[in-house]
Structures are given as structure tokens and as C-alpha cells.
Amino acid sequence: MSAQCINDVYHFLLERYGPQGWWPLISVPGTNPTKSGAIQGYHPGDFSFPRNENQRFEICVGAILTQNTNWLNVEKALINLQEKNNLSCQSLLSLADQVLCELIKPSGYYNQKAKKLRVFAEYYCKQNGATPTRADLLSLWGIGPETADSILLYAYQQPYFVVDAYTRRLFTSLSIIDDNENYESIRQRFESALVKDWRVYQEYHALIVEHAKHYYSKKPWGQGCPVAAAV
Template structure:
């Protein structure tokens, strides 16, 4: 039942919200079919992103900056940074070393800017050290400031690896539906999806984006799921 439902829920969310076109790229006009939150940068049904190393590193920076904040705040921070330099890891690292205060002010909208400043430096150094290679999950997690969710975000969206990203909305939605307790461990939830979802890496990207969209509509405020008529049929 769980295996079937995990796939059927994806189908229902896709039918409801359509293709989301994640990860948004700030230098790309694009569109967002749902028009909630940020609008530009999304690319529905186009899975060619990231198209180059700068877009790849932009996604990595976005994955770090989005910790404990909303995407519109991250978008502001990235737009601020883009006025100071382009998004190669080398340029970001040089900017951080030469203009620390200006860099921190640029990312202030994303919150925790002192902490995230250091995390961005760490991930830039790591990215450069890879020399184009795809890192393992263990290697990404070894970078200071990178936890499970950020690592999976980086691997899924920047490197197109089948890693299921678990966020707060995933926990709220699927605990409401009865698939696990909201306090379930990250890796156990991740395993549940990876063991049961039959989609390819593109579908993995869509599933996370669809969960976020559904979460914003029905699981933003307590009691979570009280107005969820879309997925009620999947409660167990």
C-alpha cells in the first residue's frame, strides 16, 4: 500500500499543480506555473539545468542560503551577490576574502548571514577542489555547514543525483497522512521515499517541488492538513 500510494500521491500532486521547473535560476526569465512566491527563474519540463558550472554553483549557494528561510529571501540575497560578481566559485571566494562586509550585507536578506558567509566559503572551496567531479553524499556532508537536507538539495538539483530531499513540508504532509511520525528521523523518511518511489531523477526533482507547493497551500499553519482535500484519499 505504501509503495503504491507514494507513487499515486506524486501523480495527484502533478495533476493538481503541474510541472514546477525547479531549481529556479535568477538569471533566467522562465516562469512559475503556480505563481506563488518568486516567479522568475523556473523552467517547467526543461531538465537541462544547470546548463553550466556557474548555474550549478548558483544552485549550490541557493541550497545553503535557503537554510531556515524562504526562497524569496534567498532570491534577494542571490540578486545582491550577482551585482558584485558572477557566480563562479572562484569569484565568490575571492569576493568573500576581499570584501567580507559587503558580502555579508549582500546575503543579509537570507538571515544568519555571519554563519552562512562561512558556509558559502566552505562550499566554494569544496566545489573548486572537486575539479568537475560529482561528489559523494558523504563528501558533501563533510563540508562544515552542510546537513542532510542541504546535501540532498545540492546532489539532486546541482548534480542530478537521485537523492530524495526531505524538508519540513514533507514531514508535515506525510505525517498527517499517517506514513510516519513528524519526529521521524531524516534518514528513515528519506529511505521510505527512495525505497518506494519509482520516478527518475527528474521526477525526484518534481516531487520535492510539488511537496513544497502543496505544503504552502495546505500545511503552512497549524493544524497542518486540516484543509487538505487533495490528498485526503491517501490517509492511512
């Protein structure tokens, strides 16, 4: 029952909004002007990213910086880092704390995030290109379940479904998940309902965010949400 609903919602959102082209990369020129505020970086229908280690690292950094933060602010921080040629694990580690904080300041929580980035960059460099395990990522200070899954799904094309606040709001409102259901439970229910395809996981999560930005940002959540009526 709920498994079918999860698939129904996916197809509904895909038809309504079209492919979203996540994860955005500031180095990708394919702009999507329909994305509010974003300068560039979305690549709808193109699942060939990341294409190199720099892009992969950029996704990881973005996943950390976007914690409880508007993507527009993250983008400013990423551009600052890129302009200083510090969007690689080695160059990031070479920065002084004060400099790093200044560069990522627009993304907020800059003291915490500077530390998180440093911890992650150290791990990333040591990996030397190897795909991290989920347990490894979760053991790092500053990497929680959502950030770990975002990194695995978008930077490494691993089939882990990303559960964020919007996912909870939408599917709680649809009575498909429970209000107090924990992260792991929700993730596993999505993963068992869907075909095990990282492309689908990527697209679905991006669609949920796009949809929720319209209907689940301001309270009361879900006002006028067309999914509730359709499913």
C-alpha cells in the same frame, strides 16, 4: 501499502499543480507568474538545468541560503551576488567577509551563511567539476542532510530524495511516516517506493513544497488538505 501511497500522492499532486520547474535559477528568463513572489527562474517541464558551472554553483548557493528561510529572501541575496559578479566559486572566495555578509544579508543568518558559503565554495573549486559524494558534502560545516541532497539532486541530477519540513508535515499527517522518524529512514523509504529517476525526485519534492505552502504552513497543519481525502 505505504509505497503505493507515496506514488499515489505524487500523481495526485502532479495532476493538481502541474510540473514545477525546480530548481529556480535567476539567470533563466522563463518566468512562471504562478509562482508567488518569484521574479523568474522556474522552468516547468524542462529538466536540462543546470547547463553550465555557473548555474550549478548558483543552485548550491541557493540550497545553502534557503536553510530555514523564505525563497524570496534568498532570491534577493542571489541577485546581489550576481550583480557583483560573484556567483562563481572563485569570485565568491575573493570577497571580504564584511562584503559577503552585506550581499547575503536579506537571506538571514548572514554570519553563519557567509561561513557556510565560504566552506562550500572552497570545496566546490577543488572539485573542479567533479560530482561530489554525499559523504563529502555532509562532512562540510554547514551542509546537513537536506542541503546535501538538494545539491546532489538539483545541481548534479543524482537520485537522492530531498526530505524537508513540509515533507514531514504532509506525510506525518497522512500517517505514512512516523512523527519521530529520522531523515535517513524517510529518505530511503521514498527512494525505495519511487522509480529511481532524478526527474521524478525533483518534481515530487517541488510539488510537496508547493502543496504544503497552501495547506501545511499555518497551524493547525493540513486543514482542508485534499490529499488526505483522496489517498
